[in-house]
Amino acid sequence: MKLSYRGTPYEHEPIALDMAEADRVAKYRGQEYRQRYPRHIPVPQAPLDLKYRGIAYGTYQTPEPEAVDIATHLNRTFANSPSEPLTRHKRFIEAAQLHRANILKRLEHRIQVARSKGDVNLLQQLEVEKLQLVESQR
Template sequence: MKLTYRGVEYDSNPPMLEVTESEMGGKYRGQPFRYTYVRHVPIPQPVERLTYRGAAYQTTRQGQILQVSDGGQVSNASVVDKSQQRQAGMSFANLRDKLVNNSPAAAARRQLLQESSRLHRENIARSLEHRLSIAESQGNEGLVQQLRLEMSQSL
């Protein structure tokens, strides 16, 4: 479709979504109709070997949970269904939290947060020292006492 925006012409090619028709249908004002749904692309899940309360298991790319035997062998016949997951307390949210906390991205994020909090503390200390030197040069003993108290609390 050709479009023009502020004198600039361009061709717009919106992404085409795959649509599936449902089996439900009916008639509306005498015309037959069917519901259509956008086909969802599955998001691949990370594959991890995890332990929950001493029970070893492994997640698959499809989000399923496989039991791991004592020897470290994964048995395909032991796929845990959703009701068993709920009974065992192993929901996908718990798995996601555990995977996110163990990922390299989470470690990098943690390191970045630690560095930024360290820099923040250094900036606060530098600001307090500057304010303290100004208060001392002005001879304001009340403010000097308050700033020293604030410095002792922040360190």
């Protein structure tokens, strides 16, 4: 494509992108259209062993623990007992218990990662945090 900027002509070759259409249909001035956006393809990075100021670390990906969706869990939990009316207080208690369980699960994952990396200071801090969390549940 031939273009010019301030009288200087130049050739422009647009980059060919893999485009995808959005699932939603939008309407602008009475015309319906689907938004198009470039499809992003994640490029996996090779894991590296690095060192910063004498401290070794790596760029390894650790799997994240699966978080539980509170709304889905509550619906699944209370769907089994339709005769019992749900009160706001019961839902609050159930959500608080589920929230603590998710925090504990994430904390356990962080402890495993700290153990695998051999980070003693972080491991001690996480153990103290876990004790505080367990004591607050009692």
